[in-house]
Amino acid sequence: MSSKSLLEYYQQNSFNPVPIPLEDRAAWESHFAKRHNLYERHLGIPFSLLQNCSILEFGCNSGENALVLACVGANLTLVEPNNQVLPQLKALFQKFGVTERITSLVTEGIDTFESDIAYDIVLAEGFLFALPNRDRMVQKIGKLIKPGGLGVISFNDRYGCLLEMTRRMVAWRAYQLQGIDNVHSQAALNLAEKLFATDFSKLKASRSFEAWWKDTLINPFLASEYHWSYPELIPLLEQIGCEFYSSSPKWTAIDRFTWYKNVSESSQRHQQLTENLRMYLPFFLTGLPPSVGETSPASSAVIDSLTNLIKQLSDYTVNWGISIEEVIYPLLLDEYLSQSQDSRLRQFNTEMKDLYEAAKYNQLDLLISTYQASNCVRSMWGAPYHYICFSKRADS
Ligand SMILES: C[S@@+](CC[C@H](N)C(=O)[O-])C[C@H]1O[C@@H](n2cnc3c(N)ncnc32)[C@H](O)[C@@H]1O
Numbered sequence: 001m002s003s004k005s006l007l008e009y010y011q012q013n014s015f016n017p018v019p020i021p022l023e024d025r026a027a028w029e030s031h032f033a034k035r036h037n038l039y040e041r042h043l044g045i046p047f048s049l050l051q052n053c054s055i056l057e058f059g060c061n062s063g064e065n066a067l068v069l070a071c072v073g074a075n076l077t078l079v080e081p082n083n084q085v086l087p088q089l090k091a092l093f094q095k096f097g098v099t100e101r102i103t104s105l106v107t108e109g110i111d112t113f114e115s116d117i118a119y120d121i122v123l124a125e126g127f128l129f130a131l132p133n134r135d136r137m138v139q140k141i142g143k144l145i146k147p148g149g150l151g152v153i154s155f156n157d158r159y160g161c162l163l164e165m166t167r168r169m170v171a172w173r174a175y176q177l178q179g180i181d182n183v184h185s186q187a188a189l190n191l192a193e194k195l196f197a198t199d200f201s202k203l204k205a206s207r208s209f210e211a212w213w214k215d216t217l218i219n220p221f222l223a224s225e226y227h228w229s230y231p232e233l234i235p236l237l238e239q240i241g242c243e244f245y246s247s248s249p250k251w252t253a254i255d256r257f258t259w260y261k262n263v264s265e266s267s268q269r270h271q272q273l274t275e276n277l278r279m280y281l282p283f284f285l286t287g288l289p290p291s292v293g294e295t296s297p298a299s300s301a302v303i304d305s306l307t308n309l310i311k312q313l314s315d316y317t318v319n320w321g322i323s324i325e326e327v328i329y330p331l332l333l334d335e336y337l338s339q340s341q342d343s344r345l346r347q348f349n350t351e352m353k354d355l356y357e358a359a360k361y362n363q364l365d366l367l368i369s370t371y372q373a374s375n376c377v378r379s380m381w382g383a384p385y386h387y388i389c390f391s392k393r394a395d396s
Helices: 006-012 025-042 064-071 083-095 134-144 162-178 186-201 209-217 230-239 266-279 281-286 300-316 331-338 343-358 364-373
Strands: 054-058 075-079 102-106 119-124 145-156 242-248 385-392
Touching: 025 064, 025 242, 054 064, 064 075, 064 083, 083 102, 119 134, 134 145, 134 230, 145 242, 162 186, 162 209, 162 281, 162 300, 162 343, 162 364, 186 209, 186 364, 230 242, 230 266, 230 385, 242 266, 266 281, 266 300, 281 300, 281 343, 300 331, 331 343, 343 364
Parallel strands: 054 075, 054 119, 075 102, 119 145
Antiparallel strands: 145 385, 242 385
């Protein structure tokens, strides 16, 4: 069963990738606290300033995130192509008594949505990266933001996904060695559980193992062409008169330790952002916060080698498009990490090399035992999912 789009993949597999249960007060408070943390502390958008703000949200699903914005007084235009989720959305807003905060609810995709007005904030969370025309859709979002307004999009980061893609490779190799052709089968789920259920149970995940497996290990839209990265996004933002505002995770050091009277050009900030990425690459790969001065910035060649590896992993894990022999842990990445002063990064590197080596043998037991012995890798998840918030120049 092949899906033409991420939306079709979710519909055909009848699963909600981001179930947000709001069945009781405690669940609502926990959800509200997470969104508050994301908006105020990570993205720097205070809830108190959202009162009467106009917000356009694409892909709101059943509306749990939009509900938080309604509850702090924002006026919402909601655009969602999957009409199966709309009854739930309407019931939710009714239950919380905020239906009047919905200015408009439109059943269509971002591609066809038209508007004569611009909005204070435009959101596209959890799907934009998987659209074939995503660059054009970023331009569209730019046009829909008022001058001085903000846009927020989320994406799977090309480098932050290394560990997810490595787990994916382990799963697909295990399927191959076990003779499982149908990666959507119960047998495939069982083997994934054998490999990863213990690690997954230690995460504070709100979704089930099965939902994670479908969304991460076998989702055809978690492939290299659907990954994005800050260096790819920044030029797109510049084209639409926008500037980097903030991100989650908060990883960049731009604007820090400087006097506000030293005003940087937008282009300088963007250049710093890309340089910062090379500095903080180990955080993207492992999820570990950096330890001061213990790893030097990655060279462009290291970044390129990583991009190649992600492409190989992606080709292998979309229907075994290449052979496992062609998936090669890059020497440059090995050299970069093995020279780190941080012993955790050196251990990570050693275990990754062992894992990529074990995958080449035709022995399922060896692959499983090597993964099980990778204590450092098993405790890490990288920094795969990012939010980037950008501001539109007030004069544009
Ligand atoms: C993974 S869910 C994310 C839901 C929510 N925004 C979140 O991040 O928790 C992706 C949502 O995007 C919607 N979607 C998919 N393709 C879309 C498109 N072309 N335009 C707008 N929404 C789309 C899906 O129907 C689904 O509701």
